[in-house]
Amino acid sequence: MERVTTSDPAPAREDEAGTDRPILEVRDLTLRFGGVTALDGVSFEVGRGELFAVIGPNGAGKTSIFNCLNGVYRPQEGTITLDGERLVGRAPAAIAAMGVARTFQNLGLFEHLTLIENLMLGRHHLMRTGFGTGMLWWGRAKREEVRHRAAVEEIVELLELEPYRRMPAGLLPYGVAKRAELGRALAMEPSLLLLDEPVAGMNLEETEDTARYLVEVRRELGLAMILVEHDMRLVMDLADRVLALDFGVAIATGKPSEIQNHPAVIEAYLGGAR
Numbered sequence: 582m583e584r585v586t587t588s589d590p591a592p593a594r595e596d597e598a599g600t601d602r603p604i605l606e607v608r609d610l611t612l613r614f615g616g617v618t619a620l621d622g623v624s625f626e627v628g629r630g631e632l633f634a635v636i637g638p639n640g641a642g643k644t645s646i647f648n649c650l651n652g653v654y655r656p657q658e659g660t661i662t663l664d665g666e667r668l669v670g671r672a673p674a675a676i677a678a679m680g681v682a683r684t685f686q687n688l689g690l691f692e693h694l695t696l697i698e699n700l701m702l703g704r705h706h707l708m709r710t711g712f713g714t715g716m717l718w719w720g721r722a723k724r725e726e727v728r729h730r731a732a733v734e735e736i737v738e739l740l741e742l743e744p745y746r747r748m749p750a751g752l753l754p755y756g757v758a759k760r761a762e763l764g765r766a767l768a769m770e771p772s773l774l775l776l777d778e779p780v781a782g783m784n785l786e787e788t789e790d791t792a793r794y795l796v797e798v799r800r801e802l803g804l805a806m807i808l809v810e811h812d813m814r815l816v817m818d819l820a821d822r823v824l825a826l827d828f829g830v831a832i833a834t835g836k837p838s839e840i841q842n843h844p845a846v847i848e849a850y851l852g853g854a855r
């Protein structure tokens with residue numbers, strides 16, 4: 582994980598049944614909308630348990646990367662490999678079932694359902710797509726239900742959501758609702774979590790809380806995360822490595838300290854100069 586350039590593909594490692602291999606490998610991703618090139622040959626990889634951040638000015642292609650990863654957009658060129666399985670061309674639901682979960686820039690909770698019910702919905706999605714359908718599922722439903730409730734309660738505890746369990750999501754304070762949304766994504770038991778601006782609209786205290794919960798989630802669950810975020814301080818505090826995009830091009834990949842001082846990144850953020 583010491584490589585800073587993104588141009589050379591990672592050597593395929595055969596050791597220990599591939600456990601050292603990155604969980605996600607993105608190679609030469611190109612996405613166009615008519616004349617607009619949203620992503621231009623972007624390559625990067627995310628290690629197991631790594632917190633990987635994607636930064637860049639507005640329009641740089643951050644959301645487009647997420648939408649390629651979760652199957653909402655289909656790139657014209659390039660490959661995306663999750664744990665050795667190719668993702669390009671699969672439907673969003675299939676990709677979610679393979680273990681890619683996301684949170685949204687705007688809240689994606691069902692307002693009239695309680696917090697617990699919202700988290701259970703994350704599980705039901707997993708259940709339907711992961712365990713087969715019909716009679717097989719029906720026969721196991723009771724046992725499944727118990728298991729799913731237990732999994733949800735673990736997440737409630739991890740994110741300190743106990744006081745809000747029975748509250749309709751629409752009544753949750755904003756910071757808590759964002760945390761509940763994180764909880765619902767975690768309820769899917771993802772192997773890769775995509776976080777789209779998790780502190781957007783938060784005050785300083787809520788932002789610091791979120792950072793703390795992300796650190797906690799990472800320590801307890803050890804899943805890989807990709808963070809798209811405007812709050813540069815949060816990115817620099819939390820990320821193991823950062824990919825900086827500008828006009829769809831990966832201009833730098835490296836440790837936060839390397840990215841912060843990278844001339845091309847500084848130039849992209851000063852912007853007006855071009």
Ligand SMILES: Nc1ncnc2c1ncn2[C@@H]1O[C@H](COP(=O)(O)OP(=O)(O)O)[C@@H](O)[C@H]1O
Nearest residue numbers: 614617619637638639640641642643644645646
């Ligand atoms: N569905 C779309 N149709 C047309 N152009 C799009 C679409 N989605 C993104 N783009 C364009 O692709 C570029 C990258 O957008 P986006 O990925 O949303 O950037 P970011 O999230 O970094 O702000 C922008 O020029 C944007 O206008």
Ligand SMILES: [Mg+2]
Nearest residue numbers: 640643644645
């Ligand atoms: Mg965006």
